[in-house]
Amino acid sequence: MNNKQENRIALLKSFLKSDTLKRIVVNILGIIIILLMVLAAVTPIRYNLRVGMVPTHTISASKDVIDEISTEKNRKIAAESVAPTYKLQDGVTEKVLNKLELIKNELFAVIQYAKTLEDYSFDRRYTKEELDYAADMLSEITLRSFQLQSLMNTSEEDFNTLFSSLKDTIANTMQGSVSEGQENSAINSIVSIIGYSTEINVLQNVAMPVLREVIMPNMVIDIEATEFARQAARDAVDPVVYKQGQNIVVRGEGRIKENQIKMLDSLGLLDTDTTDYKTYVGATIIVLLSLLGLMLCLNSLDKNVFLNTKRLILIYLVLSIGLLFSILAKIIGYIYAAPLLFVSIILSASIGYKPALLASAVFSAIASFMLAIGGHNTAADACFMLISGISSGSISALMLKDNSRRTHVLMAGFVGSAISALTLIAAGLMVSNDTSLIFSNAAWSSMGGIISTLLSIGIQPMLETLFNLPTQSRLIDLCNPKQPLMNRLLTEAPGTYHHSLIIANLAEACAERVGANPYLARAGGYYHDIGKLKRPKYFKENQINQENILNENEPQVAAAIITAHIRDGLVYAKQHRLPVELQNIISEHHGNSLVMYFYSKAVLQEGKENVNEDDYRYDSVPPRSVEGAIVMLCDTIEAAVRSLKHPSMEEIVEFIIKLIQQKIDDGQLRNAPLTIDDLHGVAESCAKVLYGVFHERVEYPSRNKHSKLQEKLPSKKKEIDENGSSESNIQGDAE
Numbered sequence: 001m002n003n004k005q006e007n008r009i010a011l012l013k014s015f016l017k018s019d020t021l022k023r024i025v026v027n028i029l030g031i032i033i034i035l036l037m038v039l040a041a042v043t044p045i046r047y048n049l050r051v052g053m054v055p056t057h058t059i060s061a062s063k064d065v066i067d068e069i070s071t072e073k074n075r076k077i078a079a080e081s082v083a084p085t086y087k088l089q090d091g092v093t094e095k096v097l098n099k100l101e102l103i104k105n106e107l108f109a110v111i112q113y114a115k116t117l118e119d120y121s122f123d124r125r126y127t128k129e130e131l132d133y134a135a136d137m138l139s140e141i142t143l144r145s146f147q148l149q150s151l152m153n154t155s156e157e158d159f160n161t162l163f164s165s166l167k168d169t170i171a172n173t174m175q176g177s178v179s180e181g182q183e184n185s186a187i188n189s190i191v192s193i194i195g196y197s198t199e200i201n202v203l204q205n206v207a208m209p210v211l212r213e214v215i216m217p218n219m220v221i222d223i224e225a226t227e228f229a230r231q232a233a234r235d236a237v238d239p240v241v242y243k244q245g246q247n248i249v250v251r252g253e254g255r256i257k258e259n260q261i262k263m264l265d266s267l268g269l270l271d272t273d274t275t276d277y278k279t280y281v282g283a284t285i286i287v288l289l290s291l292l293g294l295m296l297c298l299n300s301l302d303k304n305v306f307l308n309t310k311r312l313i314l315i316y317l318v319l320s321i322g323l324l325f326s327i328l329a330k331i332i333g334y335i336y337a338a339p340l341l342f343v344s345i346i347l348s349a350s351i352g353y354k355p356a357l358l359a360s361a362v363f364s365a366i367a368s369f370m371l372a373i374g375g376h377n378t379a380a381d382a383c384f385m386l387i388s389g390i391s392s393g394s395i396s397a398l399m400l401k402d403n404s405r406r407t408h409v410l411m412a413g414f415v416g417s418a419i420s421a422l423t424l425i426a427a428g429l430m431v432s433n434d435t436s437l438i439f440s441n442a443a444w445s446s447m448g449g450i451i452s453t454l455l456s457i458g459i460q461p462m463l464e465t466l467f468n469l470p471t472q473s474r475l476i477d478l479c480n481p482k483q484p485l486m487n488r489l490l491t492e493a494p495g496t497y498h499h500s501l502i503i504a505n506l507a508e509a510c511a512e513r514v515g516a517n518p519y520l521a522r523a524g525g526y527y528h529d530i531g532k533l534k535r536p537k538y539f540k541e542n543q544i545n546q547e548n549i550l551n552e553n554e555p556q557v558a559a560a561i562i563t564a565h566i567r568d569g570l571v572y573a574k575q576h577r578l579p580v581e582l583q584n585i586i587s588e589h590h591g592n593s594l595v596m597y598f599y600s601k602a603v604l605q606e607g608k609e610n611v612n613e614d615d616y617r618y619d620s621v622p623p624r625s626v627e628g629a630i631v632m633l634c635d636t637i638e639a640a641v642r643s644l645k646h647p648s649m650e651e652i653v654e655f656i657i658k659l660i661q662q663k664i665d666d667g668q669l670r671n672a673p674l675t676i677d678d679l680h681g682v683a684e685s686c687a688k689v690l691y692g693v694f695h696e697r698v699e700y701p702s703r704n705k706h707s708k709l710q711e712k713l714p715s716k717k718k719e720i721d722e723n724g725s726s727e728s729n730i731q732g733d734a735e
Contacts, residue, residue, distance in 0.1 A: 019307070019309060022309045023306075023307070023309055023312060026309055026312045026313055026316065027291075027295060027312065029316075030291070030312070030313075030315075030316030030319075030320075031287070031288065031291050033316065033320055034287055034291065034316065034319055034320060034323065034366070035283075035284060035287045035288075037320065037323050037324070037327065038283050038286075038287050038323070038366060038370050039280055039283055039284070040327075041323075041326075041327045041330060041370045041371075041373075042279055042280070042283050042370060042373045044062055044267065044268055044269050044276075045269070046268070046269060046270060046271045047059060047264070047269060047270060047271060048270075048271045049249075049256055049261065049264065049270060050256070050261070051255075051256055051257065051258050051261055052255050052256065053255065053256050054252065054254075054255055054256075055249040055250060055251050055252065055253065055254075055256060056251060057249075057251055058247055058249065058250050058251045059247070059248050059249050059264065059269060060244075060245050060246060060247050060248065061242045061243065061244055061245065061246050061248055061263070061267065062244065062267050062269070062276075062279070062373055063244045063267070063279070063373065063379075064241055064242070064243055064244050065241070065242050065248075065263050065266060065267055066239045066240065066241055066242075066263075067239070067240035067241070067242060067259050067262075067263055068259070068262055068263075068266075069258055069259035069262055070240040070259050071237070071239040071240045074237050074240065075233075075234040075237045076234075078233040078234055078236065078237045079230040079231070079233050079234050080230075081233070082226070082229050082230045082233045084180075084181070084221045084222075084226045085221070085222045085225040085226045085229060086177075086179055086180065086219040086220065086221060086222060087219070087220060087221075087222040087225075088177075088218060088219060089217070089218050089219070089220050092174065092178075092216055092217070092218035093171065093174040093175070093218065095216065096170060096174055096214050096215065096216055097167065097170065097171060097174075099140065099213070099214045100163070100166060100167060100170060100210070100214045102140045103140045103141050103210055103213060103214065104163045106137060106138050106139065106140055106141065107138075107141075107151055107159070107206070107210075108156075108159065109137055110134045110137055110138070110148070110151055110152060111151065111152060111154065111156060111159060113133070113134060113137065113152075114126070114134070114152035114153075117130065122153050122154075122155060123153060124152075124153065125149070126148075126149060126152060128145075131145045131148050131149065134148050134151075134152060135148060140213070141209060141210065141213045142209075143205075143209055146205060147205040147206065147209060149205075150201050150202060150205035150206055151202075151205070151206050154202055154206065158198075158199065158202060161197065161198075162194070162198055162202060162206065162207060165193075165194040165197060165198065166190070166194065166207065166210065166211070169190045169193050169194055170190060170211075170214070170215070173186055173189060173190055174218060177218060177219045178215065178216070178217045178218050178219060179217055179219040180217040180219060180220045180221045181217070181221070182217070183215050183216070183217060186215055187208070187211045187212060187215055190211055190215075191203065191207065191208065191211065194207065242263060243378070244372075244377070244378045244379055245377055245378045248260055248263055248264060249264075279373065282369075283369070283370070283373075286365065286366060286369055287366055290362045290365050290366050291362065293362065294315075294358055294359060294362045297358045298355060298358060301354055301358070302352065302354045302355055305351060305352070305354075305355045310467055310580075311351050311355070311467075313467075314347075314350065314351065314463065314467050314469075315347065315351075315355065315359055317463075318342070318343055318346055318347055318350075318359070318463075319343060319359065319362070319363055319366075321342070321459070322339060322340075322342045322343045322363055322367065323363075323366070323367060323370070325338065325339045325342065325451075325455065326338040326339065326340075326367045326370065326371060327370075329371070329448070330370075330371050334444050335371040335372070335377060335381065335385070336381075336385065336424070336441045336442075336444035336445045336448060337444045337445070337447050337448040337451065338367060338371055338385070338448050339448050339449075339451050339452035339455055340360075340363070340364055340367060340368075340385065340388065340389035340392070340393065340420070340445075340448060340449075340452065341360075341389075341392055341393055341396055341413060341416045341417070341420070341448070341449045341452035341453065341456075342452040342455055342456055343356070343359050343360045343363040343393070344356050344357070344359075344360035344392075344393035344394070344396045344397045344416070345396050345397075345400065345409060345412060345413055345416070345452060345453060345456040346455075346456040346459060346460055346463070347359050347360070347397075348396065348397045348400035348401070348404060348412075349400055349404035349409055349456065349460055349471055349472070349473075350460060350463060350464070350467075350469050350471055351469065353397045353398060353400060353401040356393075356397040356400070357393070357394055357397045357398075360389070360390070360393030360394065360396075360397060361389075361390050361393070361394075363389070363393075364385070364386050364388075364389030364390050364393060365386060367385070367389070368381075368382045368383075368385040368386040368389060369382050369386075371385060372385070380431070383427075384424055384427050384428070384441070385445075387423055387427060388420045388423045388424050388427075388445055389420070391419055391420070391423050392416040392417070392419040392420035392423065392449060393416065395412075395415060395416055395419050396412040396413065396415065396416035396419075399411070399412040399415060399416075400412050403472065404471060404472045404473070405472055405473055405476070406457060406473060409453065409456060409457055409460075410453060410457065412453075413449060413450065413452060413453025413454075413456065414449075414450070414453065416449050416452075416453075417445075417446045417447075417448075417449025417450050417452075417453070418446065418449075420442075420445045420446060420448070420449050421442040421443065421445050421446040421449075422442075424438070424441050424442040424445050425438055425439065425442045428441065428442070460473075461473075468577055468578075468579050468580065469579060470517075470519075470520055470523070470579035470580075470581045470582060472519050474579065475519040475520055475522070475523045475579075476519060478523050478526070478527070478578070478582070479504070479522060479523055479526055484576065485527065485530050485533075485572060485576055486526065488533055489529075489530060489533060492533055492536050493532055493533055493536035493539070493541075493542050494542065495539070495540075495541030495542040495543075495544075496529050496532045496533075496536065496539060496541055496542060498541070499529065499541050499638070500525060500526050500527075500528065500529055501525075501526075502525075502638055503525035503526075503528065503631065503634050503635055503638055504521075504522045504523075504524075504525030504526045505522075505525070505689055506525065506634035506637070506638060506685070506686050506689050506690070507521035507522060507524060507525040507627070507630050507631050507634045508521055508522040508525070509685040509686070509688070509689050510630045510633075510634065510681070510682045510685045510686060511626070511627060511630055512685075513681040513682065513684070513685045514626065514630070514674070514678040514681050514682065516626040516627050516630065517626075517627055520581055520582070520585075520627045521627040521630050521631065523582055524582060524585035524586075524589070524627055524628065524630075524631040525631055525634065527569075527573065527578065527582055527585070527586060528569070528585055528586055528589045528631050528635065529565065529569065530569045530572050530573065530586065531564070531565030531566055531567065531568035531569025531570070531571075531572065531586070532565045532568075532569075533568070533572065534564070534565065534568040535561060535564075535565075535568075537549060538550055538561050538562075539562075539565075550562070550598075555598040555599070555601045555602035555605065555616075556598075556602060556615055556616070558598045559595040559598040559599065559602075559615065559616045560615075562595055562598070563590075563595060563617075563618045563619060566586070566587060566589075566590060566618055566619070566620055567619075569586040569587075570583060570586055570587055573586050581625065581627070584623075584624065584625060584628055585623070585625070585627060585628045585631050587620050588620055588621060588622065588623040588624065588625075588628045588632070589623065589628060589631045589632045589635055590618040590620065590632065590635075591618065591620060591621065591622035591623060591632060591666075591667075591668040592617050592618055592619070592620055592621060592622065592668075593617065593618055593663075593666060593668055594613065594616055594617050594666075595616045595617070595618070598616060599611065599613065599616035602616070621671065622667060622668045622669065622670055622671045622672070623668070623669075623671060623672050624671045624672065625672070625673075626672060626673055626674060626678075628672070629669055629672035629674055630682060632663070632668065633659075633660060633663065633682055633686075634682075634686060636659055636663065637656050637659055637686050637690070638686075638690065640655070640659055641655065641656070641686075641690050647691075649687055649688075649691050652686075652687040652690060652691055653683055653684060653687045656682075656683040656686055656687055657680075657683050660679050660682070660683060
């Protein structure tokens with residue numbers, strides 16, 4: 001195996017173990033789960049119906065559907081009502097007169113043949129053989145036996161008179177318009193003209209067949225123009241459309257017709273093989289576009305959430321829970337009671353308002369269209385719920401931006417409910433006159449907001465525990481002195497506890513100044529040194545009136561004991577399931593900085609070339625979060641500022657800036673997303689807090705300066721002399 005193949009395998013193994021693959025899998029599974037839920041929700045109930053049955057259910061159109069049969073019937077009627085378009089055909093009169101002449105000659109020949117027969121007379125009866133022979137003489141016209149009988153009994157004079165009249169009348173008639181399909185009208189007109197001078201028998205048996213044979217229309221139908229006009233008439237007919245939510249069949253009313261069956265079948269509402277794939281395709285596109293947009297926006301606006309697999313899982317879980325309750329609202333028939341605020345409230349309280357705003361908008365889009373399909377719901381309902389969900393969800397998320405405690409969640413939920421109802425009322429009044437329906441929908445929407453709030457308050461603690469989230473409520477609870485680790489720190493390492501209180505106050509002030517999470521910063525200050533519980537007496541702040549024990553050890557051993565409190569702190573944090581963000585602060589609050597005191601001591605003792613600097617560095621990485629960097633700076637600043645003697649505010653600020661610059665030079669801030677302005681804000685905030693903590697105290701007078709007062713109060717002086725001056729002892733301890 002060559003190096004390229006080995007590199008490819010190594011890259012593949014690295015990818016399979018990477019967080020990128022985990023995020024891809026989470027996104028794929030999340031999209032599939034939500035898509036399946038939506039597709040299941042939009043799948044209609046199927047009915048077993050046939051033409052002629054009495055409807056057993058009232059069935060409404062799940063979306064706009066065309067009544068194809070009724071529409072086609074109306075279009076056919078419209079097309080048939082269009083009169084044909086005619087065009088003049090030249091030379092028709094000449095053709096008619098020429099054919100009349102040819103027929104005249106053949107008929108005259110038949111008369112001449114009759115005269116050649118024995119016993120010829122105008123009332124002679126001819127045999128079948130004679131009539132057949134006469135018929136064979138005709139090629140331009142076909143006459144039946146009785147018609148030939150009349151012809152052969154016609155005199156030449158009557159014959160000539162007939163054809164003379166026919167010629168003149170036909171010529172006059174053809175000068176006008178003989179439309180295609182109106183030939184019989186022209187024939188009847190000619191017959192009525194020549195009928196006055198022609199014997200009835202000859203008129204019917206000779207003239208009529210001749211006219212039928214020769215008369216041709218001179219105005220023929222323009223097929224192309226006529227079809228165009230008829231198609232225009234068809235197109236002008238509006239389709240018969242059943243709007244979304246309109247009843248197609250009503251229970252117990254009449255019998256089901258063919259057009260109703262066809263509409264129900266096209267919507268996939270019948271128990272047949274027909275499926276309305278368009279609905280599923282549309283739902284799939286909405287889900288995919290919405291969730292893809294959510295991920296792209298998260299990647300741009302909140303990378304911390306996008307790159308955190310646990311938070312992605314939480315988002316998909318909350319979306320799925322919200323859709324589940326929305327489906328329940330659809331099943332019971334009150335779609336406006338769907339908890340559209342649920343996603344906004346619970347994500348704001350759990351992972352922040354930015355992902356909550358984005359996820360709430362996506363949830364509103366998916367849920368609104370999902371709820372609007374089927375039953376008596378319409379596209380207008382989808383639009384109303386979308387507007388209501390986005391507006392109320394955005395307000396609730398922004399209200400929880402800085403405070404997501406339970407009472408504030410309740411307030412945000414009620415405000416969101418009111419916004420939702422007002423939005424629906426405003427939109428409804430603009431497009432509808434049905435005020436009762438408008439206010440009914442608004443009331444149900446408000447109820448849905450309240451349900452969302454109660455669900456969020458009930459479910460959030462479970463999600464906090466399940467995902468170990470650093471929510472405001474959780475962080476406030478962790479800062480309670482009665483928490484096990486805090487209680488142990490107070491009793492077993494009181495100096496560290498006091499130090500942690502100061503760091504917590506400093507970190508909270510700095511976080512508020514730079515726009516970070518003050519609750520996480522405060523909790524980080526409380527818990528950053530919990531690893532010192534393993535060996536509390538080895539740390540100076542817990543050594544009261546005694547020498548530093550670490551000075552009795554070799555420098556490398558002492559440095560190892562000091563740096564070990566990071567590992568020990570992580571062990572305690574994991575045992576007590578502290579949030580990962582808090583664990584990161586514990587792990588990173590010293591970065592990979594150098595334990596300078598014992599490193600310098602080792603260099604003095606052994607020489608720099610014999611000392612490995614890495615043995616005296618913390619085994620961690622520089623802080624990667626704003627809150628972690630703040631705790632690290634506050635930890636350094638608090639310890640260093642103690643060494644100043646009666647400093648002014650300006651001196652404290654200047655000193656703190658120098659300390660921060662040292663951290664920058666050592667590379668301890670390279671991972672933290674802090675700007676120069678943020679660092680100046682940290683310096684100023686720390687200076688204000690520390691100036692108040694380490695201010696110059698008023699020097700109390702000693703006992704000998706109270707002699708006059710004591711002389712006036714001998715009994716009190718005696719009591720103090722016997723029991724010891726507790727007041728002085730307390731003051732001494734405080735100083």
